Amino acid sequence: MIVVGWMLTERPLIQTIVAPFFFLFMVLGVLGAFQGILFAFKKLHVGCPLCRKKSHVVDGNKQAIWLDCPDCGRLHVTHGLVRLKITRCRFGQG
Numbered sequence: 001m002i003v004v005g006w007m008l009t010e011r012p013l014i015q016t017i018v019a020p021f022f023f024l025f026m027v028l029g030v031l032g033a034f035q036g037i038l039f040a041f042k043k044l045h046v047g048c049p050l051c052r053k054k055s056h057v058v059d060g061n062k063q064a065i066w067l068d069c070p071d072c073g074r075l076h077v078t079h080g081l082v083r084l085k086i087t088r089c090r091f092g093q094g
């Protein structure tokens with residue numbers, strides 16, 4: 001909401017109208033893409049977001065996925081509006 005407020009005050013009129021919609025579509029696009037990627041992830045090994053080693057996807061849902069990285073251990077990856085949020089867990093903690 002802070003970002004949208006900034007857009008409303010700093011941008012010209014046409015961008016003021018378009019910006020919230022663009023922002024909304026961007027968010028929906030990210031969510032849609034994430035679900036599509038997630039579906040593919042379950043069958044694939046993906047690069048660890050921290051060290052880029054091949055990691056196995058152990059679980060996932062709309063909000064998050066869990067990776068097993070050989071170096072970093074269990075990673076809990078969630079997506080925020082701007083970027084991925086990665087939480088590192090110890091092995092065996094699910």
Ligand SMILES: [Zn+2]
Nearest residue numbers: 048051069072
């Ligand atoms: Zn790693």
